[in-house]
Amino acid sequence: MSTEQPALPGVDHADLHDLNRGFEAARLTQARHLAGLTKKQVADAIGVTAAAVGQYETGSNKPRPELIGSLAAVLDVPANFFLAGRPIGTLDASMAHFRALRSTSGAQRNRALGYAGQVWELTHALEKRVRLPLVNLPGFAGGEVHPGTELPAEPIAAARALRQHWGLGQGPVGHLVRRMESHGIVVVSPPVDNALSKVDAFASAGLPRPLAIITANRADDVYRYRFSAAHELGHLVLHATATGDAQQEREADTFAAEFLTPRNSILPVLPRRLDFTQLATLSRTWGVSVHSLVYRCRELGLISDSTASRAYQRLRGLRQQPGFSPEPVSHFPGEQPIMLRSAFELAEQDTGLTIRDLAHELAWKPARVRELLGLPDTRPVLRLV
Numbered sequence: 258m259s260t261e262q263p264a265l266p267g268v269d270h271a272d273l274h275d276l277n278r279g280f281e282a283a284r285l286t287q288a289r290h291l292a293g294l295t296k297k298q299v300a301d302a303i304g305v306t307a308a309a310v311g312q313y314e315t316g317s318n319k320p321r322p323e324l325i326g327s328l329a330a331v332l333d334v335p336a337n338f339f340l341a342g343r344p345i346g347t348l349d350a351s352m353a354h355f356r357a358l359r360s361t362s363g364a365q366r367n368r369a370l371g372y373a374g375q376v377w378e379l380t381h382a383l384e385k386r387v388r389l390p391l392v393n394l395p396g397f398a399g400g401e402v403h404p405g406t407e408l409p410a411e412p413i414a415a416a417r418a419l420r421q422h423w424g425l426g427q428g429p430v431g432h433l434v435r436r437m438e439s440h441g442i443v444v445v446s447p448p449v450d451n452a453l454s455k456v457d458a459f460a461s462a463g464l465p466r467p468l469a470i471i472t473a474n475r476a477d478d479v480y481r482y483r484f485s486a487a488h489e490l491g492h493l494v495l496h497a498t499a500t501g502d503a504q505q506e507r508e509a510d511t512f513a514a515e516f517l518t519p520r521n522s523i524l525p526v527l528p529r530r531l532d533f534t535q536l537a538t539l540s541r542t543w544g545v546s547v548h549s550l551v552y553r554c555r556e557l558g559l560i561s562d563s564t565a566s567r568a569y570q571r572l573r574g575l576r577q578q579p580g581f582s583p584e585p586v587s588h589f590p591g592e593q594p595i596m597l598r599s600a601f602e603l604a605e606q607d608t609g610l611t612i613r614d615l616a617h618e619l620a621w622k623p624a625r626v627r628e629l630l631g632l633p634d635t636r637p638v639l640r641l642v
Contacts, residue, residue, distance in 0.1 A: 275340075280341070281341035281345070285310075288371075289310075293365075302327070334622070340620065345378065348461055351463075352464075353459050354461070354496060355501070365453075376470070379630070393422075397462055412508045415512055417519065419490075420516060434594055437490060444471065444486065445469075446471050458470065458486075460489035467493045469486060471489070477585050478584065484513055488510060488512070517545050518550075524557055524559075526539060529559060531568055533547065533571070537580040548569065
């Protein structure tokens with residue numbers, strides 16, 4: 258009888274003992290967070306204690322060779338995912354701004370941070386083959402352009418300065434997400450059925466490229482989506498560290514409002530008495546919601562708080578009417594991120610890069626690569642009736 262260990266899926270040139278010797282603790286933490294599992298859940302699944310899993314994650318101990326295949330199966334990764342030697346995107350809670358921090362559990366935040374790390378790893382792999390747009394975001398520590406240039410700390414002044422720096426003039430900002438990508442910001446919109454759907458939009462400047470993730474719960478309304486993107490942009494230029502307090506969220510909202518609807522440009526065209534038809538027209542022109550314009554009217558002193566409150570109530574009744582109903586982001590190509598997918602397609606044409614090549618290099622499953630690139634699963638669907 259052979260005593261040879263069986264081969265494990267995803268292991269190319271490393272046997273179980275190689276995996277044990279080269280085991281990287283941070284990879285286990287990343288995989289567990291992405292799977293949304295606790296240490297105890299992983300421990301129960303592979304037949305060890307939660308304390309043992311904790312030791313694997315701190316690096317004070319390594320899993321026995323025969324356990325690595327079980328870990329891979331439980332966490333739905335190839336076994337060689339755990340091998341050291343590849344760049345890893347590591348973030349902690351101080352490096353990411355969560356739009357709805359109080360309603361986001363620690364497990365959900367950890368999953369989102371793991372996802373963001375993998376987005377950077379994919380970006381890094383593509384950037385070895387394709388020159389992506391330079392990071393043109395003043396004040397960003399990893400920026401290649403304008404090093405040392407800082408934007409004002411005050412949100413309104415920062416929004417005005419960034420518009421000027423990017424040459425946007427004083428009018429509406431078209432194709433906001435595409436513009437962010439053109440200035441080197443990685444924007445990702447996970448699919449609707451992704452596990453991050455319970456997490457609101459978030460951003461991070463803690464990796465070598467600034468990152469904004471606009472989750473699926475924003476994709477049903479293009480104006481809400483654009484405001485979320487501008488809000489995350491505000492975090493990237495205003496807040497080096499995430500404190501999680503309400504003040505930072507208010508500052509990012511203030512930045513977004515001024516960036517999308519500059520006071521000096523929007524004030525002359527806003528109605529002095531609420532006119533929903535006029536507001537609906539302005540909404541389409543400026544790419545912001547009618548609700549946002551009502552808020553802007555109140556903020557700029559054109560209407561009272563009580564008038565704004567009545568307007569919000571009426572808007573709820575108009576939500577299904579033409580001109581007031583939400584429009585999905587899928588109808589607006591310029592608001593859908595394409596940088597990573599386009600980089601892959603360019604590398605595919607130029608070097609013959611395939612999804613399987615990237616999956617092998619990253620030690621991911623091919624489906625994971627497709628998901629982060631925003632590519633559909635091309636496999637035929639088996640339907641049983």
